[in-house]
Every structure is written in C-alpha cells, then in structure tokens.
Amino acid sequence: MLRVDEILRRDGASDELRSVINHILVGCKEIAHKLSQGELAGILGSTETENVQGETQKKLDVISNDVLKHILKQDPNVRGIASEEEDNTVAANDDGKYLVTFDPLDGSSNIDVNLSVGTIFSILEAQGEGSGDNMELFLQSGRNQVAAGYVLYGPSAILVLTTGKGVNFFTLDRHIGEFVLTKEKVCIPEDTKEFAINMSNQRFWEKPMQDYISHCLQGEEGPLGKRYNMRWVASMVAEVHRILVRGGIFMYPWDSRDPGKAGKLRLMYEGNPMSFIVEQACGRSTTGREDIMDIQPTEIHQRVPVVLGSKNEVETVMRYHQEG
Numbered sequence: 426m427l428r429v430d431e432i433l434r435r436d437g438a439s440d441e442l443r444s445v446i447n448h449i450l451v452g453c454k455e456i457a458h459k460l461s462q463g464e465l466a467g468i469l470g471s472t473e474t475e476n477v478q479g480e481t482q483k484k485l486d487v488i489s490n491d492v493l494k495h496i497l498k499q500d501p502n503v504r505g506i507a508s509e510e511e512d513n514t515v516a517a518n519d520d521g522k523y524l525v526t527f528d529p530l531d532g533s534s535n536i537d538v539n540l541s542v543g544t545i546f547s548i549l550e551a552q553g554e555g556s557g558d559n560m561e562l563f564l565q566s567g568r569n570q571v572a573a574g575y576v577l578y579g580p581s582a583i584l585v586l587t588t589g590k591g592v593n594f595f596t597l598d599r600h601i602g603e604f605v606l607t608k609e610k611v612c613i614p615e616d617t618k619e620f621a622i623n624m625s626n627q628r629f630w631e632k633p634m635q636d637y638i639s640h641c642l643q644g645e646e647g648p649l650g651k652r653y654n655m656r657w658v659a660s661m662v663a664e665v666h667r668i669l670v671r672g673g674i675f676m677y678p679w680d681s682r683d684p685g686k687a688g689k690l691r692l693m694y695e696g697n698p699m700s701f702i703v704e705q706a707c708g709r710s711t712t713g714r715e716d717i718m719d720i721q722p723t724e725i726h727q728r729v730p731v732v733l734g735s736k737n738e739v740e741t742v743m744r745y746h747q748e749g
C-alpha cells in the first residue's frame with residue numbers, strides 16, 4: 426500500500442514541495458469529512474454573501490476555503506495563496522518558496538443535491554522576493570506549475586495528482602486517514618465518442634463550437650462519422666475524472682451571455698491545473714485557439730474558455746476554430 430508521500434519521494438519531489446502537498450491533503454480530508462456529514466453538520470445551503478466574481482457563495486464554499494487557508498498558512502513553505510473565494514491574494518510566510526492557488530469547492534451547485542464536487546489546486550514557485558499578498562507573484566503561465574491536483578468527493582474520495590511525472594490516482598482509505606495509490610501513469614484514450622458541454626448555452630456559442638456540436642449530433646451520417654454520447658455533471662472535477670478514466674471531451678466555451686467575460690471557468694484555479702493534469706495524462710487542452718497553459722495571466726480571477734480531453738477530439742475542435 427503506497428501513500429502519497431512515498432510516491433512523491435520516489436518521483437524526486439523536494440521536502441518543501443511534499444510538505445505543501447501534504448498540508449493541502451490535510452485540508453481536503455477535513456473537507457471530505459464535512460461533506461460526508463452533509464445536513465447533519467448544518468453546512469448545506471447558501472450564505473448571504475457573494476464572492477468577488479459576483480457569485481452567491483454556498484456555505485461549503487466558504488468553509489472549504491477557510492479550511493485550506495488556515496492549514497496552508499501554517500506551512501512555512503507557503504509564501505501566499507490565491508483562491509476563487511478570496512477577493513485578493515493572501516500572504517502566508519515570507520520565506521516560503523511556493524504559491525498555492527485553489528478552487529476550494531468546485532461544482533458547488535451540486536452540494537445541496539448530494540452529487541459530486543471537488544477541490545482543485547495548483548502550485549507555483551514564487552519568483553523572487555516579496556510578500557505572498559503581492560498579486561504580481563502569481564501571474565505566471567500554467568507552464569510554470571510544479572504540481573497540480575484535485576480531490577473528487579464522490580462515492581469515494583479520490584486524489585488525482587501530478588508533479589510533472591505523469592498522473593496518479595489515490596483513494597482515501599478512511600480507516601487509516603490516508604490517500605493510497607490506486608492507479609499509476611494514467612493515460613487518456615486518444616479517441617472518443619463522448620462529449621460534455623452545457624447544451625442550454627448553445628445559441629450563445631461562436632460558430633466553430635456550434636458547427637462542431639451540430640456535427641456530433643449528426644452521428645454516423647454527419648462529417649465526423651461517429652455516434653456520440655453526452656454527459657454533463659456540472660462539476661468540472663467529476664467531468665475531468667470521467668475523461669481520465671474512459672476518455673471524452675469537456676468544453677466550457679466562450680458564450681455571448683456576458684460578452685465581456687472570456688469564459689465561465691477560471692484560469693488559475695480550474696483551467697491551468699486541469700490542463701497540467703490532462704496533458705500529463707496523454708490528453709490535450711486548449712481555449713480552441715491556443716494552449717491554456719501558454720496564456721500569460723493578467724489578473725488572478727481571469728476567466729478562460731476551456732476545451733480538454735482526448736487528444737484527437739480536442740485537435741478536431743481546434744481545426745473547427747482554425748477554419749472559422
């Protein structure tokens with residue numbers, strides 16, 4: 426039975442990086458515990474507040490954020506944190522080498538209906554000096570990530586982790602309170618016949634996305650020549666996990682509902698970590714026009730269109746964008 430720390434040591438992760446990951450996992454175990462209690466712990470429902478992005482916060486968005494923030498501030502290796510649920514970056518320890526960005530609870534519309542949610546995280550090295558509340562330190566492209574992962578809180582809690590040496594799955598053994606290795610070197614099948622997109626936004630998409638989905642729906646008779654299945658869990662963590670297990674393509678493209686927004690999903694908390702994981706697992710990730718991890722962020726809460734999953738299918742969507 427191999428634990429996360431043993432795999433990290435084997436893969437040559439430094440003591441400092443292992444410490445940061447282990448602190449994140451302490452927080453995730455606490456969140457998993459609270460989720461499993463649900464209504465009993467009085468943690469369901471919404472707060473009276475909105476986050477900086479104008480979204481109503483669920484009680485568990487706030488609780489999960491506080492759990493992770495509190496634990497990460499205790500690790501001397503963490504310089505600062507940025508979270509979907511914090512207005513600004515937060516300083517931790519001035520000598521810390523690492524910056525952590527996270528979406529404490531992803532898919533939060535699923536909480537009250539007892540469906541899958543997750544925590545997504547990404548770790549960057551702080552370049553140069555400066556307090557961890559300096560936003561500029563965080564504005565690094567996804568290519569600089571030294572680790573990324575998520576915990577899917579489903580029937581079991583599963584950690585998916587990469588430090589740039591492939592992607593491994595770990596399952597939380599609640600008897601011993603540890604994540605143990607359950608699948609190594611995950612590789613997403615290159616081809617797929619399964620797509621995931623919120624179809625209710627169809628009329629707001631750009632033409633390349635309209636064309637691609639319309640061709641998927643035409644099945645064997647259409648230009649793509651295959652019959653597709655569709656899934657939409659409304660929880661990116663669950664969606665990406667399904668793709669890692671059996672292939673598929675996930676899309677949250679730009680749409681004209683709010684033309685000023687580049688997309689719904691966030692670059693630093695969702696786009697970059699998921700792209701790192703997917704690319705490390707033989708997949709591909711793009712906005713449709715450029716690799717997500719090549720984007721130079723200009724602000725921490727920046728949004729991005731996301732298309733990721735099975736390599737050949739993602740490249741097909743990229744071709745639709747090139748051809749207009």
Ligand SMILES: O=P(O)(O)OC[C@H]1O[C@](O)(COP(=O)(O)O)[C@@H](O)[C@@H]1O
Pocket residue numbers: 509528530531532533534623659660661662677689
């Ligand atoms: O409600 P929609 O439009 O289906 O959007 C679902 C998407 O929004 C998200 O829930 C956004 O994440 P948060 O719950 O962290 O805001 C993704 O997990 C999911 O893919």
Ligand SMILES: [Mg+2]
Pocket residue numbers: 528530531532661695
């Ligand atoms: Mg999210």
Ligand SMILES: [Mg+2]
Pocket residue numbers: 486509528529530531532533
């Ligand atoms: Mg969230």
